[in-house]
Amino acid sequence: MPKIKICGLFREQDIEFANEAKSDFTGFVFAEKSKRFVTAKQAENLRKNLAKEIIPVGVFVNAKIDDIISLHKNGIIDIIQLHGGETDEYIEELKSKHEAKIIRALNLNKNSQLSTLNSQLCNYTLLDSQTPGSGYTFNWECLRGMDLSENVFLAGGVNLQNIKEALKLNPFAVDVSSGAETDGVKDREKILKLVEACRNFLPYNYG
Numbered sequence: 001m002p003k004i005k006i007c008g009l010f011r012e013q014d015i016e017f018a019n020e021a022k023s024d025f026t027g028f029v030f031a032e033k034s035k036r037f038v039t040a041k042q043a044e045n046l047r048k049n050l051a052k053e054i055i056p057v058g059v060f061v062n063a064k065i066d067d068i069i070s071l072h073k074n075g076i077i078d079i080i081q082l083h084g085g086e087t088d089e090y091i092e093e094l095k096s097k098h099e100a101k102i103i104r105a106l107n108l109n110k111n112s113q114l115s116t117l118n119s120q121l122c123n124y125t126l127l128d129s130q131t132p133g134s135g136y137t138f139n140w141e142c143l144r145g146m147d148l149s150e151n152v153f154l155a156g157g158v159n160l161q162n163i164k165e166a167l168k169l170n171p172f173a174v175d176v177s178s179g180a181e182t183d184g185v186k187d188r189e190k191i192l193k194l195v196e197a198c199r200n201f202l203p204y205n206y207g
Contacts, residue, residue: 002172003174005173005175027059027175028047044074057103060082103153106125127153153174154173160194
């Protein structure tokens with residue numbers, strides 16, 4: 001069964017919606033330029049009310065390594081998502097200081113072709129559009145025939161209208177942010193329906 005991450009939670013209601021829907025992952029965005037930015041204190045308060053079975057992910061853009069480690073050590077996040085221009089050397093330093101699972105994001109434009117999906121340094125790869133959080137997709141056709149089921153999060157414009165097409169690519173998980181919103185905030189009905197779509201999806205080899 002494909003998993004689902006609802007990203008960009010920043011209100012108490014957002015946590016309530018995720019708990020009700022029983023998403024697999026939630027995302028807290030620690031990038032200050034994001035409209036979904038949360039501080040460490042805000043994330044800590046939100047985390048306290050998050051259902052134990054939901055895995056919190058911290059989203060970072062070229063953040064200070066010590067700040068990331070502090071959030072993980074304090075139990076605010078369980079998985080680290082790197083969404084900037086983090087180098088292999090940066091990731092190696094991060095891993096040398098603290099053990100945590102890492103998602104590495106790749107921002108793709110509509111003409112991108114992929115020869116490899118994952119760095120051996122990271123546990124997961126997240127495939128996103130050129131402008132993360134914008135609601136725009138990239139060319140999913142470039143993923144046809146690739147095995148995404150073990151470690152790939154598919155992001156970039158996933159919403160209620162196209163989630164079934166996204167799931168046909170058989171990703172490990174889909175990652176939804178703007179597609180779970182109305183007027184810039186998380187929408188309960190959309191979150192419930194997105195999670196339901198994943199739970200009801202029957203895997204099939206679409207090629």
